[in-house]
Amino acid sequence: MNPETVIDAVSAVFMVTGALMSLGAAIGLLRFPDLMSRMHAATKPQVLGLFLLLAALGLQMRSWWVWPVLVVAWLFQLLTVPVSAHMVGRAGYRTKHLHPELLSSDELEAVVQQAAGQQAAKHGVDDDDEAGR
Amino acid sequence: MNRKRISLRQELPLLVWLVFVWGALWQNFSPGNLLFGALIAVLVARIFYLPPVELGGRFNVLRAVPFALIFLGKVVAASFQVLYLAVVRGPNVVSAIVAVPLRSHSDLLVTATGHVISLIPGSLVVEVDRSTSTLYIHGINVRNAEDAAKLRKEVRDTEAGLIRIMGTKDELSALTQEIAA
Amino acid sequence: MMQTVLTVTAVVLSLAAAGAIVRIGRGPSLLDRVLAADVLLAIFGAALCIDMAVNRHLNNLMLLVAISLIGFVGSVTVARFVAERRESVRES
Structure with missing residues (x-):
């Protein structure tokens, strides 16, 4: 076998797997019951899918100088995806998007209640000003 | 400007990263391009000042x-x-x-x-x-x-x-x- | 061989986009919709990537970075907005 065929085959496998990752994310979005588990489906396959597709692109271009820019593009993805997932998850938790019956344990609940109790005690009868933060 | 000066050593990882991004975006790692990138990186780091990241001082x-x-x-x-x-x-x-x-x-x-x-x-x-x-x-x-x-x-x-x-x-x-x- | 890969990935990505769009339409809350829109953008990015790889050019690379940036900024903004609004509604 000549190397050209091998490179083509590897990048073809990468492309198909990367596309399947997107499909996996969509299946997860449709089948998972609550926001939090859907977030898992939305973030993780995205990162791997982009990695595989960029690797296929790098293999197809067959020149070394595209690799740094592909690495930069992937690193940006790596840095931004957890942040946006965390922001969405935090907003989801704070606005009570959770279904408690789907959780086997929730160790944040007690802390939130305690903090709310402290804040209410501090403010007395006044309304708490959580929105002021 | 009475902000605390950050030492070059503390800033070095940021500068190296900026130069790398510059080279990657131009897809050109020739010494001239990198030198120009380094100049721009120093300028950017001086003008758009952000609080320095507290690095641990070692990297294994x-x-x-x-x-x-x-x-x-x-x-x-x-x-x-x-x-x-x-x-x-x-x-x-x-x-x-x-x-x-x-x-x-x-x-x-x-x-x-x-x-x-x-x-x-x-x-x-x-x-x-x-x-x-x-x-x-x-x-x-x-x-x-x-x-x-x-x-x-x-x-x-x-x-x-x-x-x-x-x-x-x-x-x-x-x-x-x-x-x- | 590239033609087969193109067909397979086109079908797979279309199915994935359909799934994400269904979730955008159905999604019980705003956050679900934002999440699904983010996935839809990622699927567009994947399609751009495959186009570049099959036709061997790099014209879409900056578009790809821009799309992922839009997804990031969009979901962070909506998340913050949702959190703020809900809290003030609960208080009043």
């Missing part, structure tokens, strides 16, 4: 390379795990929110741990308590206390790996003592 490459490889493997595993759960378990998946106290109080390490945790199988950071540096983690497919303990151990191990790579000397010696004990 020998530990970083295996960590990166294991991390890459875990990213792959994470995607396939989500795929498996979506297809097989679907609507019946059970999760949990687990509190994990971290050892380190440095912002950089807590952030790095949170990022790595969000990308490895079955965990996502929901809330961070900065004063006690506790991460509240949503773990998918965590059905009982045993699974939660496993998740907690995973997070603490990840943090230990990151401390070995770029934690301060104090954190490192505390970690070795903890393991020896």
Whole structure:
């Protein structure tokens, strides 16, 4: 076998797997019951899918100088995806998007209640000003 | 301007990164281009001033390379795990929110741990308590206390790996003592 | 061989986009919709990537980075907005 065929085959496998990752994310979005588990489906396959597709692109271009820019593009993805997932998850938790019956344990609940109790005690009868933060 | 000057040594990782991005975007790593990029990087770092990241002062490459490889493997595993759960378990998946106290109080390490945790199988950071540096983690497919303990151990191990790579000397010696004990 | 890959990935990505759009339409809450829109953008990014790889050019690379940036900024903004609004509604 000549190397050209091998490179083509590897990048073809990468492309198909990367596309399947997107499909996996969509299946997860449709089948998972609550926001939090859907977030898992939305973030993780995205990162791997982009990695595989960029690797296929790098293999197809067959020149070394595209690799740094592909690495930069992937690193940006790596840095931004957890942040946006965390922001969405935090907003989801704070606005009570959770279904408690789907959780086997929730160790944040007690802390939130305690903090709310402290804040209410501090403010007395006044309304708490959580929105002021 | 009476802001505190940052030493060049502290700024060096940022500058190297900026020059690398410059070269990558031009797709040209010739010395002239890199020199011009370095000039622009220094200018940008001087004009658009941001609070410096508190680095630990050390970086262990020998530990970083295996960590990166294991991390890459875990990213792959994470995607396939989500795929498996979506297809097989679907609507019946059970999760949990687990509190994990971290050892380190440095912002950089807590952030790095949170990022790595969000990308490895079955965990996502929901809330961070900065004063006690506790991460509240949503773990998918965590059905009982045993699974939660496993998740907690995973997070603490990840943090230990990151401390070995770029934690301060104090954190490192505390970690070795903890393991020896 | 590239033609087969193109066909397969086109079908797979279309199915994935359909799934994400269904979730955008159905999604019980705003956050679900944002999440699904983010996934839809990622699927567009994947399609751009495959186009570049099959036709061997790099014209879409900056578009790809821009799309992922838009997804990031969009979901962070909506998340913040949702959190703020809900809290003030609960108080009043």
